[in-house]
Amino acid sequence: MGRKHNNQLPENLPQLQNLIKRDPQSYYEEFMQQYQHLQNTIKVFYFSPQAPNKTLEDLMMFMAQIAHCYPKELKTFPEQVGSILQKYSTILDSNTRMTLCKALVLLRNKNLISPTDILELFFNLLKCQDRPLRKFLENHLITDIKNLNAKHKNDKLNTTLQNYMYMVLGGDTKAAKIALDIMVELYKKNIWNDARTVNVIGKVGCFSKNTKILVGSLKFFLGKDPEEESENSDSENEIDPKEVMMANKVNKKTRKREKQLTKAKKLAAKAYKKKSAAPSFNFSALHLIHDPQGMAEKLFQQLEMTNKRFEVKLMTLDVISRLIGLHNLFLFNFYPYILRFLQPHQREVTRMLQFCAQASHEQLPPDVLEPVLRKMADNFVTERNTSDVIAIGLNAMKEVCARCPLAMTEDLMRTLVDFKTHRERSVIMAARSLIQLFRNIRPEILHKKERGKPTEAMDEIESLNYGKVISSILRMNISRRLVPRVALELSP
Incomplete structure (x- = not known):
């Protein structure tokens, strides 16, 4: 040199x-x-x-x-x-x-x-009015904690980090939102998937005065990933495999077209696999709640007093209804509250009906759910409505009765049975599905001619009484669509 x-x-x-x-x-x-x-x-x-x-x-x-x-x-x-x-x-x-x-x-x-020293400093820096810096710090904190738990979970260090992060969650708004995002991301990566993390998000995040933190906490319990929305919005820009294959047959073959064809085939296979897979819903976080009854009551009290936008109320109703159904809770004020939304012209009416089904379970007194079924019948299952609205009502009532069969009365059931001769096929199928449900779990409520041919299995069906657990009823998938896609607002 x-x-x-x-x-x-x-x-x-x-x-x-x-x-x-x-x-x-x-x-x-x-x-x-x-x-x-x-x-x-x-x-x-x-x-x-x-x-x-x-x-x-x-x-x-x-x-x-x-x-x-x-x-x-x-x-x-x-x-x-x-x-x-x-x-x-x-x-x-x-x-x-x-x-x-x-x-x-x-x-x-x-x-x-040490990780604890840098964590405290970086969380203080999250208060700075510097978005690129905040994003950089968030990514580092997630990566660092992930690497610290790569070989085995470092419980002592995790507890120290969690304690500090919980303090941040209840403090400055910007830092609290980042802390929530970090905890949710680490939960998804199965690093901080313990009951302590879940309950802190439930106790602090779900009752935050800041709307962003509240919505983020509710989405966490609903298992919603913000990336799913961006994936759905980008689906329109994806390459159509059929068009690429046809172009490859007609046009001159080149390396570029071969690469496009290979990419299109992979996208098509991925889309088919995703479409054919059974829908999965993340209820594990709700299972880890220490006091589900107390959380549901506080959320409902907050819902009654809030003036936040309709979408936030929907998410709150969703979490409450899932808590009720999952833990067999008693929150009797929930059902009169949701009755006001059971109108065919109501925005997001199918979700409201879904919440009614989610909040139903066999330990509820039948007289609590009877007004819900009666409201559905009066507002949806009537001849003045379109066939789509009637089918929605019948399917929603079936989902409620699958969880609480005693809520259905004989008079109401006989009225609903008449729709099996309706002119529209969707209504006929919904009515038959409801009849089939009661044939299997409560045939005595049906007229003799509706019970079908007697079988040995029907002879083994015991009459239902309130307070008796029905172990033979298979739980139906609450989150599948009640009906095919219809207009957002259904005219009565």
Whole structure:
């Protein structure tokens, strides 16, 4: 190496960094020059911390890159970087602040700083009005915690991190939203999938005054992934496999068209697999709630007092109804409240009917659900409505009765049976499905001619009484569509 080039080493940080990593001892003197330069630069920086400082940024990244080569000399370097960020976080230049955070991440990746120290600092930085920085910090925290639990779960460290994150969830709005996103993401990755995480989100997130945190917590319990909406919106832009295959047959074959054909086939196979797969719903979080009755009551009380938009009320109703059905809860005020929404012209009426079914279970007193069935019959299952509306009503009543058969009265059942001779096929099928349900679980409510031919299985069916658990009834899939797609608002 020439003398002239060697004299330029202190000014050429990337080259010096490379040489130091190869042979730290040989370039110790050059390192000390840069370290002293950094200390002098920091002293100058204190006079004007808000000004951009490219020299400081370069030196900080340089030291972070070679910190493992001189652990003794740079022992206090992480504390120095953290101190600058802690003291001047809100007034620092955005590029300087991002560079210092990246330097700390490098030090953390080299295990030169503890995860608890960097976690506390980064959560304080989430309050900064800097969206790219917040996104960077969120991604790092998720990745770091994931790596810490890669081989085995570090329960002691997880508890420490969780305790701090729970404190953040109830504090500053921006930091709380990031904390919620991190906990949800770690839950999905099966890292923090314990009851403690779920109950903190339930106790703090679901009752937050901030709408974003409230909605994020409700979506967590509903098992909804925000990425699904973007996938559905992008489906229109996907390549049509049939068009690509036809073009490949007609046009001249080229490498580009072959690649397009291969890609189209993979997309088609993936779409078919996704479409044919049975729908899965994440109820595990709801299973881990310690006090489902208390949570359902508080959510319902919050629902009655809230003036938030209709979509938030829908999500709250969804969570409450799932809690009731999953844990066999008693929340009698829920049913009169939802009756007001059981109108054919009501927005999202099929979801309202679904909530009624989700909130039904065999331990409910029959007289609690009788008004619900009567309301469905009066507003949906009448000749003045269209066939789609009647079919929706019959299918919804069937779903409720599958969970609480005693809610159906003989008079109402005989009225519904008459629709098996309706002119529209969708109504006929819905009525027959309801009749078949009661043939299997409660045939005595049907007229003799509707019970079908007697069989040995029917002889074994015992008469139902309130309080008796019906173990023979198979639970129907609550989340499948009640009817084929119809208009959003159904005219009566």
